[in-house]
Amino acid sequence: MQLVQSENYQVATEYVKRLGVEAVGNLINTAVDVRRQSYSPYSKFQVGAAVLGSDGMTYKGCNIENASYGLTNCAERSAIFNAVSHGCREFVAIAVVADTDGPCSPCGACRQVIAEFKIPYIVMGNLNGEYTVVTLQELLPYSFESADIKTESV
Ligand SMILES: O=c1ccn([C@H]2C[C@H](O)[C@@H](CO)O2)c(=O)[nH]1
Ligand SMILES: [Zn+2]
DSSP: OOOEEOSSHHHHHHHHHHHOHHHHHHHHHHHHHHGGGOBOTTTOOOEEEEEEETTSOEEEEEOBOOSSGGGOBOHHHHHHHHHHHTTOOOEEEEEEEESOSSOOOOOHHHHHHHHHTTOOEEEEEETTSEEEEEEHHHHSTTOOOGGGOOGGGO
């Protein structure tokens, strides 16, 4: 698949340089590949995600829906939970891909989980090879995090 950057081109180019063009391409291709495992009989909207761990491993995830719609797990959270289940808690970047017009953007719930693990770069793509990269700070500014919980004050 021919990859073409869209949206915040200048700043995204800098992020791609930091991550490495090959690493970004591998993450997108892995997300496209695992998207085929999507269990989405209700929305019929297939999503794939791949997260690169600091251990150098790539962990995959797809969206998994449920007859009780609210129990649906998005591809991004599936990928992160897969990584954590394998003992990986530190990450370099996450990619998400779906059949969207522009790059597919993570939902609010996934943004919060991405923030929990402080994943620094988020690669958003689609099946046409259009993609962009944003930082965690750009994706979810003013995030609520563990440091905000003061258990002593209870
Ligand atoms: O970034 C996204 C957006 C949506 N979905 C899933 C949830 C649901 O199964 C379907 C439609 O929202 O797509 C993801 O996995 N990731
Ligand atoms: Zn989500």
